[in-house]
Amino acid sequence: MRAALVQMTSGDDPADNLRQARGYLREATAGGADFVLTPEVTNCLSASCAVQERALQRQDADPTLAALRAEAAELGIWLLIGSLALKTDDPDGRFANRSFLIAPDGGIAAWYDKIHMFDVQISETETYRESDGYRPGDRAVLAQTPFGAVGLSVCYDLRFAHLYRGLAQAGAEILTVPAAFSPVTGAAHWEPLLRARAIETGCYVLAPAQCGLHPASEGRARRTHGHALAVSPWGEVLADAGAAPGIVYVDLNRQEVARARARVPSITHDRPFAPPA
Numbered sequence: 001m002r003a004a005l006v007q008m009t010s011g012d013d014p015a016d017n018l019r020q021a022r023g024y025l026r027e028a029t030a031g032g033a034d035f036v037l038t039p040e041v042t043n044c045l046s047a048s049c050a051v052q053e054r055a056l057q058r059q060d061a062d063p064t065l066a067a068l069r070a071e072a073a074e075l076g077i078w079l080l081i082g083s084l085a086l087k088t089d090d091p092d093g094r095f096a097n098r099s100f101l102i103a104p105d106g107g108i109a110a111w112y113d114k115i116h117m118f119d120v121q122i123s124e125t126e127t128y129r130e131s132d133g134y135r136p137g138d139r140a141v142l143a144q145t146p147f148g149a150v151g152l153s154v155c156y157d158l159r160f161a162h163l164y165r166g167l168a169q170a171g172a173e174i175l176t177v178p179a180a181f182s183p184v185t186g187a188a189h190w191e192p193l194l195r196a197r198a199i200e201t202g203c204y205v206l207a208p209a210q211c212g213l214h215p216a217s218e219g220r221a222r223r224t225h226g227h228a229l230a231v232s233p234w235g236e237v238l239a240d241a242g243a244a245p246g247i248v249y250v251d252l253n254r255q256e257v258a259r260a261r262a263r264v265p266s267i268t269h270d271r272p273f274a275p276p277a
């Protein structure tokens with residue numbers, strides 16, 4: 001089983017992002033991948049709600065989802081669309097940040113709405129208020145596949161260890177963390193958090209990423225950290241895409257999950273304890 005992690009620089013034009021993504025799917029399949037993963041907001045990365053309002057669609061009308069499902073079916077691959085920004089029926093008009101696992105027949109095997117919202121002030125000049133634009137999800141998602149059970153998550157979810165522990169205890173062998181991490185927090189936290197999630201759970205962690213400077217027709221242009229990463233169930237970095245767009249490959253072997261957990265079965269060692277007084 002060969003996974004391909006796509007690292008790309010989505011802008012705010014979905015048609016342009018789709019062209020990029022399709023090219024990567026074909027390249028990854030030619031490179032031997034059976035499972036291709038794209039980053040968070042593959043279809044549209046924008047800091048402007050006005051641009052999103054014009055550019056985004058509801059799930060049933062979204063051209064990126066339709067095209068990538070058709071492409072996965074044509075190529076006969078499993079595809080994680082890290083996330084799509086989509087319109088919803090939220091009364092506040094907020095979007096969903098929704099991850100999709102697509103089966104080789106083009107069907108939607110699973111979908112997951114990002115639960116944790118990136119509402120942070122990193123510095124005087126750098127603030128994110130994700131919950132202004134997006135409605136958070138409220139359900140964890142585990143998908144069964146022939147190559148193992150996949151636990152879905154998105155980006156800032158990475159900081160909430162109990163989500164991953166729950167997924168692993170429910171049977172996950174692979175955790176997906178598509179992201180658009182900020183450069184500052186990415187440099188400090190991205191790799192150690194991904195490795196920690198793998199070590200704590202004995203899962204493969206697959207984290208396709210946005211990278212570079214994202215072109216914006218309106219609003220501020222954003223930068224992201226890159227470094228799409230694949231981590232083994234023992235916590236080793238198996239692939240790192242660096243700073244530039246491209247694809248990195250990793251061969252997955254379920255026995256590595258069993259081996260890591262046989263050595264340190266910590267996910268089976270939870271104990272009840274009283275909360276701190």
Ligand SMILES: O=C(O)CNC(=O)[C@H](CS)NC(=O)CCC(=O)C(=O)O
Nearest residue numbers: 041046118130155156180181182185
């Ligand atoms: O807004 C969009 O279009 C897509 N969503 C994102 O880019 C999100 C919310 S701003 N980014 C993160 O969650 C980064 C988390 C992060 O960097 C950290 O946890 O340190």
